[in-house]
Amino acid sequence: MAAASAPSHEEILALLEDSAYNPAIVNQLEAYAKSQVETLYLSSGGKASYSFDANRTLAKLYQFFPHLADSSNYALILLLALLEFPSTDFSALSYLIPERAQEIEPSVTLVRCSDLLEQCQFAEFWSTFRPLVLSAEAPELLKSAVASPSAVDKLRRSILSLLALTYRTAPISVVLPALDMRETSELSKFVSDDPVLKGVVEKLEGDSVTFVASASNTKRDKVFKEGVSFASVSSVINKGATLREQ
16 A cells, blocks of 8 residues: 555645755655555555656656665666556656666666567567566565556557557457467457457457558558649749750
């Protein structure tokens, strides 16, 4: 459960506006990072909202005051950013975190996970992401979030939506591993239970998944528009020839 001392989203906004560079707010930002994980992925009943600005400010304060830095909190804010894929939050945040902090577990694995997502190597992503629940170095809160259905479903939803931008029809043998699923029935239930995905997946039939047609996944005939008439071009050419003769 979220700690009683965790600030509200409104309090965090006020801190960011008035005291963003004050190291005295580090404890509150750390508490809010934990509260985000608990609220969004562990059904704690808290009211924290995801805040990239708050997490970025925490990373900046760690950068300015390295004696305050905490590797567990680095990992938590990296996880929160990772779960926002395909946003660029992870990349932006990683620039603020020292390399030495990214080279220890579990942050090094989270960086690898981000790279795999960016490269659309989804099956490899899952085989890297799932073992975090067993990481001896990872904080218990992070391991619980990685194992949570909320986090897994959020990632699956993002990956499926990304596939829909590329494919009009995709083999089920491609889609299932990308979502870390084994059976078509599992995918069917996942889509039918999610109102948003009903607007992404048109149908599952046989060995293929058909996505809803969009400008991104359908071929478009090239349209040529004649913006300048031949008569106009001819007139310009004739004028140029006249000037050269003068």
